[in-house]
Amino acid sequence: MSYISPGSALGCTINSHRKGWDGSICKNAETWNCSAKQQFRTDYCQQGDPRCYHIHVFEEATPYCLVDDLGIGWLLEPHPEALNDQILLFWGKRFQEPRGISEINTRPKDYVFGAYRVRTVSQQKINEFKTIWKIEPYTDGWVRFQQPYDLTVYYRSIMGGVYLKEVNRVAVENMFEKAAEKANMANPNWHEAEDATRFEQFHSQLSEWFEVARETAERHNITYSSKTFLPTPPVASPLIVSSNPSKNPFEEQLKGIEVKKASNIMPIARKVDFVAYHLIEKxxxxxxxxxxxxxxxxxxxxxxxxxxxxxxxxxxxxxxxxxxxxxxxxxxxxxxxxxxxxxxxxxxxxxxxxxxxxxxxxxxxxxxxxxxxxxxxxxxxxxxxxxxxxxxxxxxxxxxxxxxxxxxxxxxxxxxxxxxxxxxxxxxxxxxxxxxxxxxxxxxxxxxxxxxxxxxxxxxxxxxxxxxxxLTLEPRITLERSKLELEEKQIMAIEELDALLKYKNAMFSMRAAESLKRCSESLQLLDMYSVWDALDIVLLQQVLTKVRLMVGDPSNDSLMQGLEDWSENYGKHLRKCASLINNWTEALKDGRDVIQA
Structure with missing residues (x-):
């Protein structure tokens, strides 16, 4: 699936920043790993040159984020309004002093730093060859989370778009609920006192803002696509927007040029010297x-x-x-x-x-x-x-x-x-x-x-x-294709587990979906109380059994941390899966490989 569903959130990765993205340049940037290239930190940050795209993301006065055209131009070039009113999350790798992000070659989790309710996106021409996009939030529509950065969300990539990701709306709302619980604890450790107020405002309006985001996307007839963005017809949505609608922006360029009427232009006939035998006929x-x-x-x-x-x-x-x-x-x-x-x-x-x-x-x-x-x-x-x-x-x-x-x-x-x-x-x-x-x-x-x-x-x-x-199939599409209707929380459990284990080739497949459907339709025969029981046994037998974990593999650390978080969120309903994951943790601690079969 290659489009973003209207009403879902968007997300993108930003560089970490030891000053909390308040517009300040990091001190000793050359020794600090924020995920930006070493050469950039040496040539610009270390020299006091504020060219970092993400240095102003959570600046108090006028926060904004800059995005390179290479990563987002495929969407914004034809439709600059595509992100308007959308909920945009910012995330990155966990960092800590003194060196920033760990340089170990693993795949650590992504930690959410904050969010925007996008007000406008504008194109900034640096020179003839360089373009960047400036994303600005509503005045009351941005938030920066408190430390520590342990809030994770499930997201999926958009084929063809190297910057934007899609995030499930319910996952975002649940994340904010957990953040609200932490904010009510003693010593929430906000960056600034105003962050707590902004968070409360953002959280209280989030559900309503999601509805506005969905309506805006549908009103503009926007389809977010991976390689081919589907624009509206040129008459209804002209590519050239002029501040003076009475004047054609190309008028001066067209002077002195003889333009033939379209009716006089005959199409060029091209000879087809082969016959295509189509793989799809209908x-x-x-x-x-x-x-x-x-x-x-x-x-x-x-x-x-x-x-x-x-x-x-x-x-x-x-x-x-x-x-x-x-x-x-x-x-x-x-x-x-x-x-x-x-x-x-x-x-x-x-x-x-x-x-x-x-x-x-x-x-x-x-x-x-x-x-x-x-x-x-x-x-x-x-x-x-x-x-x-x-x-x-x-x-x-x-x-x-x-x-x-x-x-x-x-x-x-x-x-x-x-x-x-x-x-x-x-x-x-x-x-x-x-x-x-x-x-x-x-x-x-x-x-x-x-x-x-x-x-x-x-x-x-x-x-x-x-x-x-x-071929790739997202779990949600797999469930739709098998005509299996689940609760949103059950779908999220599958999606998040699939995201964690796909690097181990342990995917939630069509076969697993079909098995889950058959079990769900035969709960009484199987002596099961709910669909959660069926999901528990199918994930245990057809997903987790594919996993192999070797002692000493550094990537296991981040994976097991993610699986433990997953068990904490869904273990109440998926007890068999949670128990097996706990056994894996114990086995690795004891120096034993985890091989299911």
């Missing part, structure tokens, strides 16, 4: 792919029809690679599934072999399908024929797929080069006078691959002839 399937995986995946699949005849789908187990491949073409007579074997070492494993007794070629189902595609081509039927290889890299494709790989690359008018000699005097069971098969130009291959210790890497020879698309 609009209904296109819309389904777009809904589940996003427009980027749909665009990529459609592009393969023009560029390659081999599409490789990769992604975590259960993400839906095989399902997508099967749904590309809905005619069962024009598609074939071929499970690749780990023992395949030559073309006979794919195509068949010559019987030494009868001298007839014994074809496989794959070879029979090649003849079916050839027969359709001879009859001038130009429909796509699809072969799906399951577990394509379970053995080395160059060994058994080489002949097909080479022959299918030749132009469709080179029939001799596209013809494969199978051997023997004839093909058993095939109505043919020879033992040769023509590789139809309408033939397309889709392969699914996994990346683990049971598979082999693809060689450059294969990769050069194929297009690769990685």
């Amino acid at each position: 609009d209904l399937v296109k819309e389904k792919v777009k809904t589940v995986y996003g427009k980027e995946v749909l665009d990529a699949v459609m592009a393969v029809s023009l560029t390659k005849n081999i599409l490789i789908l990769t992604g975590h187990p259960g993400v839906g690679k095989s399902t997508l491949a099967m749904e590309l073409i809905d005619d069962p007579e024009r598609k074939l599934i071929v499970p690749v074997g780990s023992t395949w070492r030559g073309r006979e494993d794919l195509l068949g072999y010559v019987n030494p007794v009868s001298n007839e070629f014994e074809p496989t189902e794959f070879t029979r399908f090649l003849f079916k595609a050839e027969a359709a081509w001879r009859k001038n039927l130009r429909h796509t024929y699809l072969i799906i290889f399951e577990e394509f890299n379970l053995s080395q494709p160059e060994y058994w797929f080489s002949d097909i790989l080479v022959r299918s690359q030749y132009p469709e008018d080179q029939e001799k080069l596209r013809t494969l000699d199978l051997g023997g005097k004839k093909i058993r069971g095939v109505d043919s006078n020879s033992s040769k098969v023509f590789i139809s130009p309408a033939l397309r291959f889709v392969a699914t691959i996994n990346n683990d210790h049971t598979t082999l890497s693809l060689s450059p020879r294969v990769l050069d002839r194929a297009s690769i698309i990685e």
